Amino acid sequence: MKVSAIYEFLNEYAPFSVQDKFDNSGFLVGDMNATVKGICLCLDITNDVIKEAVANKANLIISHHPVIFDPLKSVTEGMPVYELIKNKLNAVCVHTNADMTKNGVTDIMLDLLEFERSDKILEPVMPDGTGYGKICELPIATHAKALAECCKKAFDCTVVRYTETDRPIKRVAVCSGAGGSTLPLAVFAGCDALITGDIKHDVWIDAVNRDFCLIDAGHFHTENILCNYLCGVLSRKFHNTQIFVAQSSKDPCSYII
Structure with a gap:
């Protein structure tokens, strides 16, 4: 199964054409013709999420927030985009199209x-x-x-x-x-x-x-809920593929209560 098959399935669920004008949803990093070895879902593509995907041999990350949002003037070591490319990972982001579908x-x-x-x-x-x-x-x-x-x-x-x-x-x-x-x-x-x-x-x-x-x-908390939903939908469609929500997809803030 190619990355393009997952992309097309997501496009049916939440058409990428229906995204706000400021947005950057879609296929953002990688090779559409790459064979999918595993799928990792997250709210944001962070370095921790990338490490978790690599450790679990998943080469496709699907996130809600685009890993490339504002124009990048450079891509250097330690940046998530750099780490995605270095590890030959693919990234598809479903943002405002998933908000509105x-x-x-x-x-x-x-x-x-x-x-x-x-x-x-x-x-x-x-x-x-x-x-x-x-x-x-x-x-x-x-x-x-x-x-x-x-x-x-x-x-x-x-x-x-x-x-x-x-x-x-x-x-x-x-x-x-x-x-x-x-x-x-x-x-x-x-x-x-x-x-x-x-x-x-x-x-x-x-x-x-x-x-x-x-x-x-x-x-x-009001958006990370998309990850579990997509995990269930994708698992039913592509049941022979490892699909999981990243444990490192978590609230970046700590609280004193």
């Missing part, structure tokens, strides 16, 4: 939260209305702390940050990764809460002033 990151979030899936897009960006995040209705109203606790359990977070409010929460917006900029959209859509990650200080202040429930479940 059906059964993508947001739908996986809804499933883990045990929320009913929704077709209501929080931030449409494509001409056909495809975009980031979903808006869903809870069958029973909840409150801020209970919703934050639900997120901590669903995404196995070390820490969940949230704004306290006494308002009942019925309509919830969910957006993976760094979705703080979607707060005004969630408010405009009549949502009572927004679940996302990577919230900036000024967005927290805005939420408090609006008496709005804002929940930061972490960039890592």
Whole structure:
């Protein structure tokens, strides 16, 4: 089986043509005609992930975040791109196309939260209305702390940050990764809460002033969930190939609790 076969399968799942204009999803490093010996999945292609792939004789790494995002002016020893090439590894990255596709990151979030899936897009960006995040209705109203606790359990977070409010929460917006900029959209859509990650200080202040429930479940924890999903999908399709999620694909931060 060639790398190109895996690429085409991923392209069917989340077409690379449906990626945001700033993105760099796709086949980024390697040889499309290389024979796949094993597949390693991760959120970010770090040097630790590369070492784990090599140790497990996997020569294809599939990540969510592109290993080449901003233009590179040099490639030197110790950089992940250099290490990929040196070890003859291939890299395919599925980023914003996986954020916006059906059964993508947001739908996986809804499933883990045990929320009913929704077709209501929080931030449409494509001409056909495809975009980031979903808006869903809870069958029973909840409150801020209970919703934050639900997120901590669903995404196995070390820490969940949230704004306290006494308002009942019925309509919830969910957006993976760094979705703080979607707060005004969630408010405009009549949502009572927004679940996302990577919230900036000024967005927290805005939420408090609006008496709005804002929940930061972490960039890592709201997106690393794609790895297990893709591992299951790929394993069912390519069952004779070693496919695994890198143990080194972990939150880069440590916490004092």
